[in-house]
Amino acid sequence: MGAVPPVPTTGASPIPGKPVNWDDLPMTRTDGYLLDNRQNEAGQRFDAFATVFDPTTFRHFESFGIGSGWRCWEVGAGGTSVVSWLAKKVGPTGRVLATDIDTSWVASVARSPVEVRVHDVGAEEPPGEGFDLVHARLVLVHVPDRERALRSMIRALRPGGRLLVEDADPALQPLLCPDEYGPEQQLANRLRKGFRSLLAERGADLAYGRKLPRLLREAGLSGVEADAYFPVASPACAALETATVEQIRDRLVGAGLATHEEIDQHLTNVASGSMDLATAPMISAWGRKK
Structure with a gap:
């Protein structure tokens, strides 16, 4: 995705023997994209994103009437599924x-008609x-200068061209297990809270998705609509949860947000298939350049 390369985290360590107070963890900005494309788990995450979100994305593309001869810019492409489609x-x-x-x-x-840059x-x-x-898709929430990025994307459109921005809103629904009925779900939600803390440290706007319709209108686009x-x-x-937790394991432990034993237990719980896992809502907003 369109973000800067990762650097070591500077998260807080807990006082020995004292439980971590998640809400007191520092939210000071640490530059760097948490989910680096160069890590092995990135491919697993891209595959999971394609399974979960491609039908929604492609439905919107179809509604725009996409067809032969169109010129398209896929920003923060990451994986291959959207580009290939x-x-x-x-x-x-x-x-x-x-x-x-x-x-x-x-x-x-x-390869033609795809150019990668x-x-x-x-x-x-x-x-x-x-x-x-x-x-x-799932790009701008991580970009430090989101305002500039959005302006750039709109400037690249022809008059009448379509912009589709899709981003998560973890603050709108922050839980991995919305039905928190047992210790497995409690652990899952605690680790998800740690993940959000790491994202916030790096400048991610965890409430960005809900802002998209307003931002597109304020940018001058017409016919702005959105869904989630x-x-x-x-x-x-x-699959997405397993790949994500493995990818950020060392950062969670290094920041004092979890132990390796807790992470191993969580991954075992996920692998059991008995947990009802959710993602943050993905909000899709679209409009036309005048």
Whole structure:
């Protein structure tokens, strides 16, 4: 995704023998994207995201009338599923530009009509203009200069072009297990709270998704609409949770937010298939450039 490379965390350590007070943990900004594309678990997370969220994303694309010859910019491409789907839709006369800070995963689809380019949407000028569609999913919430990134995406559209921004809102629904009925669910929700703490330290706006309709209207787009998708008890949610926790394990432990034993127990609980896991709601907002 379009964020800066990770650096070591500076999270607080607990006082020996004293329980961690999650709400007292420092929220001082630590630069760096928590979920680095170069880690092994990134591919598993991309696969899970595709299973959970691609149907919603593609439904919106279809509603725009996407077809042959369209010029599309996929921002913070990460994995390959969205880029590959767009390439089939626009055909040989279209163009799909896939950009990211780290293009190691999406590079495998770099063939006509797909162009892959390293680009930081929050720090660089748009990589082109005249696009019929610009899309970013689960990207801007992590970008330090979200305002600049959004302006850049809109500037790249042709008049009448469509912007679709999809971002999570963990503050709207913060729980991994909305039905917290036992110790397994309590542990899951405690680790999810630790994950949110690490995201906030790095400048993620955990309430960004709900702001998208207003931000698109204020940016001058017309016909702005939005909806939200909130999966519960999907096998892909379990796969996503396992990959995410493994990816941030050392940071959770290093910040005093969990022990390796607690994380191992949580992953065992997830693997049992008996937990109803959810994601934060993904809010999709779209509009047309005048």
